[in-house]
Amino acid sequence: MSAHVRAEDRECPLSTAMSYVGEWWTILILHDCFDGYTRFDQFEANIGLSSSMLTTRLKTLVDNGILAKRAYQERPVRHEYVLTDLGRSLRPILVAMAAWRNEQLAPSERAMVLVDTETGREVEPETIDPVTGLPVSDPRFAFRAGPAAGEEMRARYDVP
Amino acid sequence: MSAHVRAEDRECPLSTAMSYVGEWWTILILHDCFDGYTRFDQFEANIGLSSSMLTTRLKTLVDNGILAKRAYQERPVRHEYVLTDLGRSLRPILVAMAAWRNEQLAPSERAMVLVDTETGREVEPETIDPVTGLPVSDPRFAFRAGPAAGEEMRARYDVP
DNA sequence: CAGTATCCTGTCCGATACTG
DNA sequence: CAGTATCGGACAGGATACTG
Numbered sequence: 256m257s258a259h260v261r262a263e264d265r266e267c268p269l270s271t272a273m274s275y276v277g278e279w280w281t282i283l284i285l286h287d288c289f290d291g292y293t294r295f296d297q298f299e300a301n302i303g304l305s306s307s308m309l310t311t312r313l314k315t316l317v318d319n320g321i322l323a324k325r326a327y328q329e330r331p332v333r334h335e336y337v338l339t340d341l342g343r344s345l346r347p348i349l350v351a352m353a354a355w356r357n358e359q360l361a362p363s364e365r366a367m368v369l370v371d372t373e374t375g376r377e378v379e380p381e382t383i384d385p386v387t388g389l390p391v392s393d394p395r396f397a398f399r400a401g402p403a404a405g406e407e408m409r410a411r412y413d414v415p
Numbered sequence: 416m417s418a419h420v421r422a423e424d425r426e427c428p429l430s431t432a433m434s435y436v437g438e439w440w441t442i443l444i445l446h447d448c449f450d451g452y453t454r455f456d457q458f459e460a461n462i463g464l465s466s467s468m469l470t471t472r473l474k475t476l477v478d479n480g481i482l483a484k485r486a487y488q489e490r491p492v493r494h495e496y497v498l499t500d501l502g503r504s505l506r507p508i509l510v511a512m513a514a515w516r517n518e519q520l521a522p523s524e525r526a527m528v529l530v531d532t533e534t535g536r537e538v539e540p541e542t543i544d545p546v547t548g549l550p551v552s553d554p555r556f557a558f559r560a561g562p563a564a565g566e567e568m569r570a571r572y573d574v575p
Numbered sequence: 576c577a578g579t580a581t582c583c584t585g586t587c588c589g590a591t592a593c594t595g
Numbered sequence: 596c597a598g599t600a601t602c603g604g605a606c607a608g609g610a611t612a613c614t615g
Contacts, residue, residue, distance in 0.1 A: 266526040268516035269509060273442050282433050290558060290571070295577050301571060305609050310578065343552065344515060347542035349429060350551045351511040353558070355504060356428035365561035366426040366568050371544065373555050380551050382507035382542045384531065391510045391540050392503065395533050398450060398513070401525035408526050411450070411461060455597050465589050470598065491595070
């Protein structure tokens with residue numbers, strides 16, 4: 256099974272998420288988008304992938320509803336790629352990934368940080384349960400089969 | 416460039432994170448680990464990948480310090496794979512990914528959910544700035560070059 | 576500039592067979 | 596049960612050339 260598998264087949268939200276953002280280039284393109292870049296040549300220069308691969312990845316992202324392709328000029332026609340609402344909702348995933356790596360580094364060793372642009376302060380993000388305020392890494396939290404769980408998923412969580 | 420590239424080359428924490436957890440099977444194995452599974456045949460059955468691939472992926476995870484391989488019995492020797500501290504610290508990433516997908520579904524459509532095991536309540540995790548309490552998707556947060564930023568990274572964030 | 580088309584190599588990965 | 600070894604097809608992805 257490769258990345259082309261639509262993970263809905265496995266009815267696992269993790270697999271589905273991976274099918275959207277599980278590829279290297281996809282994450283790097285999204286990173287560019289979150290930083291305000293919108294154009295083909297900007298992606299190409301920032302990321303350093305071949306133009307043919309970039310074409311393919313952008314098409315997938317547009318097909319998946321993560322990016323929207325819009326002409327911003329006619330004659331010659333030029334397009335820009337902007338995040339959709341669905342695309343923007345991926346931000347916590349990218350932030351959590353960058354935060355994971357930065358955690359292992361001393362502040363002075365970090366090449367990229369998240370900042371509060373109103374104060375300039377560096378942010379150290381946390382993924383939490385908003386009800387208790389506890390980090391999700393607390394052992395009291397665990398995955399369980401949900402209402403729409405199929406056979407496999409229920410088997411997995413029956414006394415694991 | 417493929418997944419084998421050590422992302423430290425690019426000195427971007429996102430790339431580094433991707434080099435650790437950017438592959439499908441890796442995420443699925445980690446999911447199993449977080450759910451308490453530890454053995455080769457359990458991974459094989461739950462995930463449905465070939466044994467040769469599983470061998471390769473487990474080796475990479477052990478080499479990367481995400482899993483530890485321990486003999487839990489001699490004669491015949493049997494191993495188990497358990498999360499290291501570094502491995503456990505990946506949990507927010509998996510949780511953020513599953514949460515992203517579940518957000519798009521009605522509660523009754525969810526196949527797998529995060530729960531507070533002390534109350535049974537479903538958790539809807541959020542990635543936030545602990546200082547202000549705001550979600551990181553708030554537009555006031557942005558990535559910036561950090562102290563250890565190299566040439567490329569600084570160029571990227573000079574008036575982007 | 577913003578791509579598309581083609582070629583070629585390396586790698587992913589399932590299938591199968593084998594081992595203690 | 597817990598893997599290792601080998602084979603072969605499919606595809607990722609770089610390099611290059613071409614187009615409006």
